[in-house]
Amino acid sequence: MRNRLKSVILLGPGLGWLALLMVVPCGLIFTYSVFERGVYGGIDYTFTLENFRRAADPLFLGIFLRSAKIAGLATLIAILIAYPAAFAITRAPRDWQTALLILVILPFWSNYLIRTYAWIVMLNREGLINNGLAGLGVIDEPLPLLYNSFAVVVGLVYNYTPFVVLAIYASLNRINRETIEASEDLGASGWVTFWRVIVPQTVPGIAAGGVFVFVLSIGNFITPDLLGGGRLQMVGNLIYDQFLSARDWPFGATLSMFLIALMMILLFAQAMVARRAAGEGAG
Amino acid sequence: MTVSIELRNITKRFGSVTAVDDVSLEIRDNEIFALLGPSGCGKTTLLRTLAGFEVPDGGQVLVGGQDVTGWRPRKRPLNMMFQSYALFPHMTVERNVAYGLEMEKRPRDEIRARVAEALDSAQLSRFASRKPDQLSGGQRQRVALARALVKRPKVLLLDEPLSALDKKLREEMQLELKRLQSEVGITFLVVTHDQEEALVMADRIAVLRDGRLAQVGPPQALYEHPATHFVASFIGVMNFLEGTAVPGGVEVPGAGLLHGACDFTGPASMAVRPERVSLAEVTPGEGLNAVPGQIAELAYHGTDLSVHVDVLDGRARMAARVPAAQVDAGAFEIGRPVTCCWAPEHSRILQPDANETLTGSRP
Amino acid sequence: MQRRMHTGLKLHLGLFFAFLYVPVLVLMVLSFNRAGLPTVWTGFSLDWYGKLFTADPIIRAARNTLVVAVASTVLATVIGTLLAVGVETRRNSPFLDAILFAPMIIPDIVLAIALLSFYTAISLTLGLHSIILSHVVFNIAFVVAVVRTRMRHFDHSMLEASADLGASEFTTFRRVLLPTIAPGVIAGALLSFTLSVDEFIIAFFTAGAGQSSTTLPMQIYSMIRFGVTPEINAMATIVMLVSFTLVLLAQRADRRVFTQ
Numbered sequence: 001m002r003n004r005l006k007s008v009i010l011l012g013p014g015l016g017w018l019a020l021l022m023v024v025p026c027g028l029i030f031t032y033s034v035f036e037r038g039v040y041g042g043i044d045y046t047f048t049l050e051n052f053r054r055a056a057d058p059l060f061l062g063i064f065l066r067s068a069k070i071a072g073l074a075t076l077i078a079i080l081i082a083y084p085a086a087f088a089i090t091r092a093p094r095d096w097q098t099a100l101l102i103l104v105i106l107p108f109w110s111n112y113l114i115r116t117y118a119w120i121v122m123l124n125r126e127g128l129i130n131n132g133l134a135g136l137g138v139i140d141e142p143l144p145l146l147y148n149s150f151a152v153v154v155g156l157v158y159n160y161t162p163f164v165v166l167a168i169y170a171s172l173n174r175i176n177r178e179t180i181e182a183s184e185d186l187g188a189s190g191w192v193t194f195w196r197v198i199v200p201q202t203v204p205g206i207a208a209g210g211v212f213v214f215v216l217s218i219g220n221f222i223t224p225d226l227l228g229g230g231r232l233q234m235v236g237n238l239i240y241d242q243f244l245s246a247r248d249w250p251f252g253a254t255l256s257m258f259l260i261a262l263m264m265i266l267l268f269a270q271a272m273v274a275r276r277a278a279g280e281g282a283g
Numbered sequence: 284m285t286v287s288i289e290l291r292n293i294t295k296r297f298g299s300v301t302a303v304d305d306v307s308l309e310i311r312d313n314e315i316f317a318l319l320g321p322s323g324c325g326k327t328t329l330l331r332t333l334a335g336f337e338v339p340d341g342g343q344v345l346v347g348g349q350d351v352t353g354w355r356p357r358k359r360p361l362n363m364m365f366q367s368y369a370l371f372p373h374m375t376v377e378r379n380v381a382y383g384l385e386m387e388k389r390p391r392d393e394i395r396a397r398v399a400e401a402l403d404s405a406q407l408s409r410f411a412s413r414k415p416d417q418l419s420g421g422q423r424q425r426v427a428l429a430r431a432l433v434k435r436p437k438v439l440l441l442d443e444p445l446s447a448l449d450k451k452l453r454e455e456m457q458l459e460l461k462r463l464q465s466e467v468g469i470t471f472l473v474v475t476h477d478q479e480e481a482l483v484m485a486d487r488i489a490v491l492r493d494g495r496l497a498q499v500g501p502p503q504a505l506y507e508h509p510a511t512h513f514v515a516s517f518i519g520v521m522n523f524l525e526g527t528a529v530p531g532g533v534e535v536p537g538a539g540l541l542h543g544a545c546d547f548t549g550p551a552s553m554a555v556r557p558e559r560v561s562l563a564e565v566t567p568g569e570g571l572n573a574v575p576g577q578i579a580e581l582a583y584h585g586t587d588l589s590v591h592v593d594v595l596d597g598r599a600r601m602a603a604r605v606p607a608a609q610v611d612a613g614a615f616e617i618g619r620p621v622t623c624c625w626a627p628e629h630s631r632i633l634q635p636d637a638n639e640t641l642t643g644s645r646p
Numbered sequence: 647m648q649r650r651m652h653t654g655l656k657l658h659l660g661l662f663f664a665f666l667y668v669p670v671l672v673l674m675v676l677s678f679n680r681a682g683l684p685t686v687w688t689g690f691s692l693d694w695y696g697k698l699f700t701a702d703p704i705i706r707a708a709r710n711t712l713v714v715a716v717a718s719t720v721l722a723t724v725i726g727t728l729l730a731v732g733v734e735t736r737r738n739s740p741f742l743d744a745i746l747f748a749p750m751i752i753p754d755i756v757l758a759i760a761l762l763s764f765y766t767a768i769s770l771t772l773g774l775h776s777i778i779l780s781h782v783v784f785n786i787a788f789v790v791a792v793v794r795t796r797m798r799h800f801d802h803s804m805l806e807a808s809a810d811l812g813a814s815e816f817t818t819f820r821r822v823l824l825p826t827i828a829p830g831v832i833a834g835a836l837l838s839f840t841l842s843v844d845e846f847i848i849a850f851f852t853a854g855a856g857q858s859s860t861t862l863p864m865q866i867y868s869m870i871r872f873g874v875t876p877e878i879n880a881m882a883t884i885v886m887l888v889s890f891t892l893v894l895l896a897q898r899a900d901r902r903v904f905t906q
Contacts (some may be wrong), residue, residue, distance in 0.1 A: 006815065010732025013725045014786055018745055021783045022752075025760035028767060085662045088655035094758025100659075102897055107666050109837070110889035111844040113863055114882040118669035124874065128672055130812065158665070165662075178369035181336055181843050186434065187357045187386030196382075200373040212751070221847060226870060236755045243759050243851070253763070256756045263751065277373075 025140035026260070043249060051254035060238070064258070067234040070149055071217035071226075074156035078207060078213045081157065082164035084212050086205075089165070090172045101169065110160040119155050120146060123227075147229030155223040160216060164209030171205025172198070204277040211270040215263045235259060286348075287312045287438055287470040288333065293342035295328050302328040303339070304494035315471045317427045317485035321517070322476055325494035330440055330474045330593055334363045349438055357386070361438040366446060368427035368537075370415040376426050377402065377411040383434040401433040420448050424456065428463070435468065440468040445480060457483045478518045490514050512636045522560065522601045524553040524574070524594075533632055537595040542598035543630025552633045559629040562590060562615075563622045566632050572630065574601065575622045578615055583607075590615055592623055660857065670886060675808035677879035694880035702802040703857065704881070707865035713774055714849070714861060715842040718781035725782070726789025731823065733790070734797040735805075749787035757783065758851035765852060772854025780852045781842045788841060796830030796900060833900035840892045844885070 033051050036044040054060065090102045107115060122128050123145040130142040145151060175198065183193040217223075221236035228234070233241075235255060242252025288310040295303040303325040310316045318326040331337045333344060335356035342354045351359055362383070371379050380401055384394045404407045405425045415423055431439055431451070443451045444460065461484055464471045475481050481488050482502045490497040490505065490513075498510040509515035516523070526535035528551035541553050555572075564618040566573050576594035583589075588610050590603045601623045605615075615621075677695070681688035698704055733742055747756070761780045770776060804826075808818040824831075847862035853859045862885065868877050 007732060007736065009836070010728045010735075014729030014732070014790070015742075015745070017725060017782060017786060018749070021761065021764070021779060022749060022757070023745075025764035026752075026756070028763050029756075029760045032763060068903065081662060081665075084655055084658045088659040091652065091655060102894070104666070106890055106893060109840055109893040110670075110886050111863065111866070111882070113671070113844075113846055113866050113870065114673070114885060116868075117830065117874075117878065117882065118673050120874055121673060121879075122669050123691060128668075134595060158669070161662075162666070174371060176367055176372075178367045179363040179371055181334075181356070182363070182365055182369035182430075183371075183382070184336075184356045185363045186383035186430070188382070189357065192386065195859070197371055201371075203373075215751060216753065219755055221755045236753065239755050239759060249759075249763065252759060256759060259753055259756055263753070267751065 029253040029256055033105050033257050035250050037248045037250050051251050055254050067218050074153050074217045075210050075213040076215050077157045078161040078164045082161050082168055086165045086168035104162045104165050116155050123151055151227035152224050155227045156217045160213040163212055167209035168205040171202040175201045205273045207270045207273040211266045219259050285312045289345040291343040293339045295339050301494050313468055314486040315484055317473045317481040317488045319481040320491035321489050324491040326474045326491050329481055334440055334453055335359050361429035362434050362436040363440040364427045364431050366443040368423050372415055375412050380430045380433055381497045401429040421452050477606040512633045520557055521554050538574045542627035543632050545632040550635055554631040555625050555629055557602040557604040559625045560623050562603050563624050567624050570626045573622050573624050578617050578619050673879050674883045677883040694876045698880050707860050707862045711862040714777050715839050717778045718785050718842045719835055719838040722782045722785030722789050722838050726786040727793055727831050730793035736792055746790050749784040754847040758848045762851045774859045776852045777849045778847045785838035788837050792834035793830045793843045796827045800826050829900040833896040836892050836896035840889050
């Protein structure tokens with residue numbers, strides 16, 4: 001009885017808040033997905049599966065696939081940049097490591113809009129990169145760096161790589177140093193040790209970082225909106241449009257459901273990887 | 284007997300700390316050699332220098348007569364069993380054991396056969412496809428051993444091989460390792476901080492202190508004839524009485540001349556093992572050293588009883604070990620006067636160490 | 647070979663930091679540029695900062711942001727700390743973990759439309775209060791995460807020791823638990839504040855129509871849509887420096903906060 005009261009006091013407000021303002025709203029979206037769009041943009045509570053049929057339409061499926069491709073590319077590049085960076089940090093002197101990690105994570109906690117805007121400044125026709133290349137005489141005409149999928153990938157990689165560095169650093173740090181020495185003692189070169197002993201033990205970190213980048217990229221709205229220009233639509237922008245321009249809430253809700261389903265599948269997969277690794281790492 | 288490993292004047296510094304200070308050692312073929320010392324004495328650094336994980340600042344490492352000082356670990360004909368065992372957590376037992384042979388680029392069939400054989404002789408065949416986390420501590424230790432031995436090294440280095448096991452299993456494994464060593468017939472070099480483990484397992488022991496060799500010899504020699512105060516106190520339990528060495532013994536204030544063989548004069552410690560001390564109610568006859576006192580504490584060990592006696596008016600304490608079978612009911616009780624006696628041939632007279640020791644177990 | 651690889655790694659790390667910081671530094675430098683041309687240096691000037699502090703919409707947006715951030719931080723810190731303590735002192739539940747992790751990983755756009763739909767469904771008038779309610783959702787998750795990390799390094803037998811010495815549950819909470827987890831609570835609060843100050847999409851969806859509840863990120867967004875201007879550079883510089891300061895303070899408060 002006492003314990004129950006304690007639980008209610010401690011957990012009640014927080015879980016209540018999350019239930020009311022996260023679980024219920026998300027549930028609401030789920031129900032919207034099976035209703036028709038109202039004449040003036042609201043909800044017409046008539047049951048329909050039309051929204052799901054529309055979402056599977058090649059037009060929207062194409063947008064989904066393009067988003068997945070861009071998010072996948074950003075994820076891959078982020079991992080490729082983050083792995084050696086994290087590895088380098090683990091090799092730095094102990095008292096430097098914290099400082100380096102803070103330096104990695106600092107931009108991650110600043111305003112996302114501004115970080116994205118910084119790339120408009122860098123990539124535009126008179127931006128630092130185009131001006132620099134022109135000044136060096138490498139190019140005559142400014143390169144079209146902005147308002148395309150290249151810029152979107154750059155923006156996503158820029159914004160999310162720090163997290164991947166952190167995730168991989170954490171799993172590198174968990175490796176028993178003696179396993180690396182044991183590999184060398186048993187005759188393996190540095191390269192073989194890296195691929196056969198170090199990388200396999202960091203799979204959970206790679207998975208955690210990768211899933212994070214992919215999920216946040218595929219549902220991203222700001223980066224494609226600001227760096228992709230109006231031409232490049234991704235799922236995030238599509239959902240935005242359904243709610244604020246097209247005023248087709250049921251369809252927007254359906255698209256969100258797809259996004260959440262995808263996210264849950266990926267998180268589940270990542271949890272499985274982490275669990276397997278945790279089991280193996282014991283002792 | 285041929286020399287398997289030779290260390291010549293090895294010195295290793297970390298910053299301003301000298302971890303190993305001019306150590307020279309010869310380890311023979313087919314012996315179990317223990318590097319023994321308290322933590323921080325440099326024994327692990329010495330082992331890692333041998334394995335190639337540390338490059339010495341001075342000196343040479345020779346294995347089978349060949350200078351391997353600058354060689355990478357993977358080139359050296361010796362393998363190591365790590366303190367944590369360092370099993371690869373993402374590989375099965377079988378893959379772990381096969382790893383070293385794969386690095387030698389052995390033919391597939393040979394690898395399979397040798398791994399199977401190694402697993403079989405380590406009684407691990409049933410666990411071949413398990414991952415390390417699904418094994419008990421003892422099983423993991425056997426995998427680590429099999430993984431190193433399957434490469435047929437000239438020397439096996441063992442870094443605190445039994446420290447992760449509980450006491451009972453540890454005692455079993457000490458004998459198990461000895462048996463294994465005589466089977467495979469290669470040199471075992473064991474690093475340990477546990478003097479009992481070293482005494483049980485090793486053919487010869489090197490005691491290290493502050494990066495220097497304190498004494499090298501067979502277990503019995505170290506126990507019975509410790510060369511320094513430090514070795515005497517680090518190995519086993521020792522009674523010490525401080526005094527001044529004179530021809531024929533040590534003059535201990537309050538106890539007179541205590542006899543023993545002595546070849547120097549000046550400040551000295553009279554040392555005697557508790558099991559050499561007998562307790563008498565009256566002062567015994569000529570020929571025995573005798574120090575009277577009062578029983579202060581009793582500690583029962585099952586096999587025997589430790590009797591702690593305050594001597595020299597409480598300025599020192601001596602312990603005597605009485606076999607439990609010889610203890611009469613009520614013979615010893617706290618506060619009773621008693622005399623500690625021992626024969627002069629069991630006296631060990633030692634000079635104080637250059638820098639006074641803090642370690643070691645005194646009664 | 648080892649050594650050469652090491653140099654390569656160092657170089658990579660250096661380039662990575664350049665990639666992270668050059669764009670930000672370029673913005674900061676250009677904010678002191680005299681010319682209206684945003685990317686060509688024409689001389690030092692503080693004009694753009696001056697303009698910023700006299701523009702009414704910006705002052706109002708900054709004030710709104712402050713109100714939202716303070717309110718949502720206070721609420722989330724209290725609620726989140728209780729929640730973290732509650733979760734860590736009971737049996738591990740994957741379901742609870744998932745609920746607490748969800749706000750951090752749900753795409754902002756999804757949470758934004760879900761909340762907008764919900765507020766519309768219950769006919770809640772939108773304004774600063776609805777932004778605050780929404781920000782508390784993800785802020786709770788971050789406070790919980792930071793405090794839980796702190797709790798994990800806390801010896802739970804201390805709670806039993808306190809009870810054994812005669813303290814009531816409340817006294818134990820106040821005099822034993824809270825002082826030990828305080829650094830985590832402070833760090834969590836600072837991070838919440840930072841998140842709230844910087845959050846755009848959810849605020850954008852739940853602020854309602856009209857200018858009265860525009861926050862700073864919303865203001866920045868509309869300015870960026872309008873084009874690249876030196877004012878944005880100046881504002882970006884200020885906002886970045888505020889974030890950096892808050893994050894460094896959070897790290898000072900609880901050293902484990904980013905390396906959990």
